[in-house]
Amino acid sequence: MISKAMQDAINEQINKELYSSYLYLSMAAYFESKNLSGFAHWMRIQEGEEREHAMKFYDFLLDRGGQVSLKVIDAPPATWKSDIELFREVAAHEAKVTGLINALYELALKEKDYPSQVLLQWYISEQVEEEKNAAEIVASLEMIERHETAVLQLDHQLSKRGKD
Numbered sequence: 001m002i003s004k005a006m007q008d009a010i011n012e013q014i015n016k017e018l019y020s021s022y023l024y025l026s027m028a029a030y031f032e033s034k035n036l037s038g039f040a041h042w043m044r045i046q047e048g049e050e051r052e053h054a055m056k057f058y059d060f061l062l063d064r065g066g067q068v069s070l071k072v073i074d075a076p077p078a079t080w081k082s083d084i085e086l087f088r089e090v091a092a093h094e095a096k097v098t099g100l101i102n103a104l105y106e107l108a109l110k111e112k113d114y115p116s117q118v119l120l121q122w123y124i125s126e127q128v129e130e131e132k133n134a135a136e137i138v139a140s141l142e143m144i145e146r147h148e149t150a151v152l153q154l155d156h157q158l159s160k161r162g163k164d
């Protein structure tokens with residue numbers, strides 16, 4: 001059976017993952033309203049992943065005989081100053097989530113909760129991916145701002161090596 005401290009912390013994290021889902025859903029709507037359907041598609045996929053993150057914790061709590069306790073989800077912003085500012089917010093948000101996951105892992109170590117440690121290792125790897133994806137998009141948008149789109153096109157071409 002899971003400890004009360006671990007259960008409460010995981011319930012908090014379920015709320016944070018659902019907030020992430022809300023945030024990306026709001027970002028998808030923002031891009032749709034600008035007729036940027038590719039950006040909106042990316043956000044919808046991201047939004048779905050965040051719900052999966054929440055549900056993975058949810059199912060884990062139930063499997064361990066814990067109690068799921070859902071909390072109020074904060075409202076995300078609805079508009080952003082620019083696309084690049086929005087993606088900088090994504091990068092900052094994911095860095096914050098990494099900190100929360102790391103804190104959960106530290107708690108699992110303190111509680112000697114081995115199943116939670118195993119579960120959280122998946123989230124630790126996932127956050128590496130989440131931060132990398134956001135950083136890459138920010139870097140691409142910065143290149144576009146500097147009018148270096150030809151370099152981006154070449155990069156895209158080089159990325160296809162060995163994939164034909």
Ligand code: OFO
Nearest residue numbers: 020050053097130
């Ligand atoms: Fe759940 O990883 Fe993003 O927030």
